[in-house]
Amino acid sequence: MTEKIQKAFIVYCSPAGSTRHVSKVIRKTLESLKIEVVECDLSKKFSETATISKIRRTKNGTCMFVGSPVYVSHAVPPVMNFISRLPQNTHLPVVPFVTWGGASSGIALYEMAKALETKNMNVVGAAKILALHSMMWQMKEPMGMGHPDAADDQMIQEMVGSFLDKMATETSGAIDLSQLTSYPPEIQAEMRKISLKSAHLPKRKIDQDMCTQCEECSSFCPTDAISFRPWPEFENRCISCYNCVRLCPEDAIRADFSQVEARIRARAEQFKETPLSQIFI
Ligand SMILES: Cc1cc2nc3c(=O)[nH]c(=O)nc-3n(C[C@H](O)[C@H](O)[C@H](O)COP(=O)(O)O)c2cc1C
Incomplete structure (x- = not known):
């Protein structure tokens, strides 16, 4: 069954503002097409629970965008917790997206998409947007400097347009999730072992x-x-x-961030992931 989208949930966590920026571009694009938007900033108390109960009552014609920054190769815990609380079997079309600081997008987007899929949501698109590295704000020439820029915004707008076209014309439209991380299985396995707690971040x-x-x-x-x-x-x-x-x-x-810059740049050098935004649809 094809769907004309009339309502969209946009849910995100954005400590330093880049993921919020992407959410705003998505929102503006949807609203310019007369689609109703319900936004949920996971840092706001009570917003999450209210959104989940609205999602429980959704009907056809509703979709969701979920955004997270990449932290040590993963999506952040508030976003993964939100996904784990979603109701099963709503079959909502969903587009996960991440912002990343140009070091490594890791397995964040893949993990979000997989978790949404286990809720029987239909992952029909995804996006990875380059952004200022939020641990490097005091450093000269931080990675991701100047991003998301106008070209990134354009890409996000096009992604929303392609998503809506796809919903109107295709029956399933689910994307192949394996394309959402470019790393071989052994590196993915290493990334799975790292967490915020084990990453020795500055105290x-x-x-x-x-x-x-x-x-x-x-x-x-x-x-x-x-x-x-x-x-x-x-x-x-x-x-x-x-x-x-x-x-x-x-x-x-x-x-004390004195060791951080070298570590982040070494990671970028090790993974050699092209610092670009990318959409999957
Ligand atoms: C604790 C921490 C860990 C991070 N880990 C990564 C990482 O593994 N790879 C990367 O490219 N960027 C990393 N970043 C940078 C963020 O992913 C990036 O700046 C993101 O856009 C921040 O989103 P926000 O502005 O919405 O908070 C990290 C930032 C912080 C604070």
């Missing part, structure tokens, strides 16, 4: 002389992982986005 230190307990850091935290006891402390659900370090108005939360 944060609080400068108690500088911290005014203004709680700005916790307002920017996408996983609500900062508690004041009485100084900021990080709960286990922290995803190491470093928004707290980047955005603290007093510069009171610090991390």
Whole structure:
């Protein structure tokens, strides 16, 4: 059965804003075609549960876009948790997308698509968009600098157009998920073993002389992982986005990134993945 899409859910996590930017381009494109959009920013309290209950009640003519940044080769936990909470058998057409910082897109897009497929959703497209590497904001010439740019935006708009055409003309339209990671199985297996916890990311230190307990850091935290006891402390659900370090108005939360740049550039050199955006439809 072909479908004329009338409503779209756009769900994303975006600590540093690139994935949100892609979501906005998708939203604008859909709305210009008079398609109703329901947006869910996973960092907003209650938004996720409300969206899931709306998805439960969906009818024909509804689709979903789900976006995540790539963190150490994976999609971030809030996005994978959201997917795991989705109802089974809605058969919704879905387009996962990731933004990545030009080091390695890893297996993030593939893992998202597989998880959506196990919910019996119909993965009809996918996108991988190059973006500023969000751990390199203080560095000279960070990877992904200037992206997503106008050409990336154009690609996203075309992807939405092709997706809608496909929905109107094809019965299944599911894509081959194996194309969503370019790595051979042994490297994929290595990537599966790495996690945010095992990746030895820089630890944060609080400068108690500088911290005014203004709680700005916790307002920017996408996983609500900062508690004041009485100084900021990080709960286990922290995803190491470093928004707290980047955005603290007093510069009171610090991390030593001196080893990070070399490690990221070495990873990019090792994997030699062309730093480009790509759509799969
Ligand atoms: C902890 C952490 C790990 C990251 N890991 C990778 C990675 O493995 N490969 C990559 O290309 N970019 C990596 N990045 C960069 C992000 O994928 C990229 O900047 C993304 O666009 C951020 O999305 P956002 O702006 O929506 O937060 C990482 C960033 C952070 C903070």
